[in-house]
Amino acid sequence: QVQLVxxxxxxxxxxxxxxxxxxxxxxxxxxxxxxxxxxxxxxQRELVAVITPGGSTNYVDSVKGRFTISRDNAKNTxxxxxxxxxxxxxxxYYCKATYLTIYWGQGTQVTVxx
Numbered sequence: 057q058v059q060l061v062x063x064x065x066x067x068x069x070x071x072x073x074x075x076x077x078x079x080x081x082x083x084x085x086x087x088x089x090x091x092x093x094x095x096x097x098x099x100q101r102e103l104v105a106v107i108t109p110g111g112s113t114n115y116v117d118s119v120k121g122r123f124t125i126s127r128d129n130a131k132n133t134x135x136x137x138x139x140x141x142x143x144x145x146x147x148x149y150y151c152k153a154t155y156l157t158i159y160w161g162q163g164t165q166v167t168v169x170x
Contacts, residue, residue, distance in 0.1 A: 065164030078151030
């Protein structure tokens with residue numbers, strides 16, 4: 057069973073930045089497609105960003121130019137750098153790993169508010 061542990065969430069003012077981390081417990085991490093999702097109260101979970109084992113990335117339109125997903129295979133960790141945060145980015149952010157099966161982290165709260 058692979059464990060994903062997210063960290064880095066918190067309260068930030070509009071226009072601020074946060075970096076989320078997701079550490080995986082599996083040494084096969086380099087083979088995983090990694091993704092960040094988010095879910096706001098009363099809304100469906102949505103894909104925010106994804107990175108393939110080869111490093112290709114894709115983003116939902118609402119975060120393009122503001123968020124950057126990256127991975128460090130030596131540390132079994134994926135990151136989400138979030139800049140120019142807006143109140144509508146407020147959500148619980150979840151890390152997802154896909155390789156033969158799917159694993160989810162427990163989520164980390166991001167609140168953007170003045």
